[in-house]
Amino acid sequence: MKSNFxxxxxxSRQLAVLVLASAVGLPALAQQxxxxxxxxxxxxxxxxxxxxxxxxxxxxxxxRVNPWARKKWVKKQTDPINDRLSxxxxxxxxxxxxxxxVDSRAQAGIRQAQSAADSANQMAMAAxxxxxxxxxxxxxxxxxVDQLNTTVNGLDQYRQVTEAELKFRGGSPILSADAxxxxxxxxxxxxxxQGYILEVEAHSPLAGxxxxxxxxxxxxxxxxxxxTTHEIPVYRMHAVALGNAHSQAxxxxxxxxxxxxxxxxxxxxxxxxxxxxxxxxxx
Numbered sequence: 001m002k003s004n005f006x007x008x009x010x011x012s013r014q015l016a017v018l019v020l021a022s023a024v025g026l027p028a029l030a031q032q033x034x035x036x037x038x039x040x041x042x043x044x045x046x047x048x049x050x051x052x053x054x055x056x057x058x059x060x061x062x063x064r065v066n067p068w069a070r071k072k073w074v075k076k077q078t079d080p081i082n083d084r085l086s087x088x089x090x091x092x093x094x095x096x097x098x099x100x101x102v103d104s105r106a107q108a109g110i111r112q113a114q115s116a117a118d119s120a121n122q123m124a125m126a127a128x129x130x131x132x133x134x135x136x137x138x139x140x141x142x143x144x145v146d147q148l149n150t151t152v153n154g155l156d157q158y159r160q161v162t163e164a165e166l167k168f169r170g171g172s173p174i175l176s177a178d179a180x181x182x183x184x185x186x187x188x189x190x191x192x193x194q195g196y197i198l199e200v201e202a203h204s205p206l207a208g209x210x211x212x213x214x215x216x217x218x219x220x221x222x223x224x225x226x227x228t229t230h231e232i233p234v235y236r237m238h239a240v241a242l243g244n245a246h247s248q249a250x251x252x253x254x255x256x257x258x259x260x261x262x263x264x265x266x267x268x269x270x271x272x273x274x275x276x277x278x279x280x281x282x283x
Contacts, residue, residue, distance in 0.1 A: 211243030
């Protein structure tokens with residue numbers, strides 16, 4: 001009894017194993033070969049079919065590929081890469097913008113520095129021009145000061161141009177023809193001239209006050225003739241009555257024996273600048 005019960009159980013187990021083996025083997029066989037075709041590579045290289053069996057979870061049932069499942073899988077795999085590429089593009093764009101900003105600021109700084117340098121150069125050139133002008137003005141002022149100093153120093157500097165000696169007979173203040181001729185020539189030489197004076201020294205052989213009074217009359221006669229006849233200004237004539245004394249300009253110490261008037265034409269070189277000097281020569 002016991003042996004008969006165990007036989008059906010054993011048969012049932014064997015049958016269940018066969019059914020399970022069939023259920024497992026058929027999908028694997030369908031993945032390796034398509035219906036109605038035979039794959040030689042599957043028989044020759046069984047080892048290369050292992051990767052296909054590993055991707056059965058991503059394919060359709062019975063070995064058919066689901067195209068929508070493949071696109072989703074690819075998208076799922078490439079999305080992180082695309083995100084990374086987008087991030088790199090943003091970084092590159094930001095770096096490019098930063099570089100452009102830096103370049104713009106650098107160019108602006110260069111232009112500003114060049115403008116400042118040009119302005120400084122123009123200011124330096126203007127300052128140099130002003131310095132040269134100031135130097136020219138200073139030199140002109142220095143020359144003007146030197147000229148003024150020369151003028152001041154030469155205001156009382158006179159030189160003798162010519163001289164004349166007038167003789168009088170017996171102490172009479174009457175001018176002879178020869179005396180008038182000498183005075184006429186003297187007046188003609190100073191006509192239109194500036195910066196001259198006439199030194200008039202009158203001498204008399206008389207001593208004391210008589211000699212001084214006599215010499216004064218002679219000097220007045222000479223001055224009167226020059227003023228009335230030739231319009232010589234009075235301020236240009238300086239007269240002195242010496243009597244029988246000698247002036248410091250006289251080199252002859254002999255006693256005065258005749259009545260005479262000695263005239264010297266003196267010229268101030270500064271006052272006479274720009275005009276022809278008085279005509280010199282013996283009178």
